[in-house]
Amino acid sequence: MEVWAIQRHRVIRRKNLSYCTMTTLAETKEVFRRADAVCFDVDSTVIKEEGIDELAKFCGVGDAVREMTCKAMGGSMTFKKALTERLSIIRCSREQVNKLITDHPPQLTPGIRELVERLHQRNIKVFLISGGFRCIVEHVATQLSIPLHHVYANRLKFYFNGEYAGFDETQPTAESGGKGRVISMLRERHGFKTVVMIGDGATDLEACPPASAFIGFGGNVVRPQVKERSSWYVTSFEELLRELEKI
Numbered sequence: 001m002e003v004w005a006i007q008r009h010r011v012i013r014r015k016n017l018s019y020c021t022m023t024t025l026a027e028t029k030e031v032f033r034r035a036d037a038v039c040f041d042v043d044s045t046v047i048k049e050e051g052i053d054e055l056a057k058f059c060g061v062g063d064a065v066r067e068m069t070c071k072a073m074g075g076s077m078t079f080k081k082a083l084t085e086r087l088s089i090i091r092c093s094r095e096q097v098n099k100l101i102t103d104h105p106p107q108l109t110p111g112i113r114e115l116v117e118r119l120h121q122r123n124i125k126v127f128l129i130s131g132g133f134r135c136i137v138e139h140v141a142t143q144l145s146i147p148l149h150h151v152y153a154n155r156l157k158f159y160f161n162g163e164y165a166g167f168d169e170t171q172p173t174a175e176s177g178g179k180g181r182v183i184s185m186l187r188e189r190h191g192f193k194t195v196v197m198i199g200d201g202a203t204d205l206e207a208c209p210p211a212s213a214f215i216g217f218g219g220n221v222v223r224p225q226v227k228e229r230s231s232w233y234v235t236s237f238e239e240l241l242r243e244l245e246k247i
């Protein structure tokens, strides 16, 4: 599912030699310590699982969706097309989504609660930017005391009777490169000078630039291409907490 982003990333890297993942470990740590905003990916970063896989399993189509994900990874499918294809298999109702959140609430990654709390104490703004679904990500934000207007994610649509009606294709997070567009918008809207993106996937890495720095997170799943390109790669949020203690 991350292949299209990796391919795009390679192109950007060749064109732009000042690409932010070419900074050193010490520079990335320094940028993190003076960040005025920190953006987190959600699936396999802030939470242990992939929201869309959990939703598919819950709706009884886990295997079919996993197969579709593999197919998308092998081809040149855009993010939006891959999302459309998988949702057309899942076709979840509003009731199923609500029941998933009640029966199988997203599991927070150890240490994230403490890290977000510490960032908030230091008046650093925290955002969640996800290719997953707003209804699930909002639940995560509430647990972490992140305001809901700091959540950027895709919106599922339902008919009046609660049946699946598609998703909002106008959200930036529905497109390849969407996370970067959200960060550019945040910089413009809030005047942030230093924005750090943290995530496990290629779409997170790809958001830098416009993010000032990227920190790869491998605490739930290690994606070798992301690890290889991250100047700072951590497997626990403790490492980030320890870095904040140095301020």
Ligand SMILES: [Mg+2]
Residues within 6 Å of the ligand: 041, 042, 043, 044, 045, 199, 200, 201
């Ligand atoms: Mg992720």
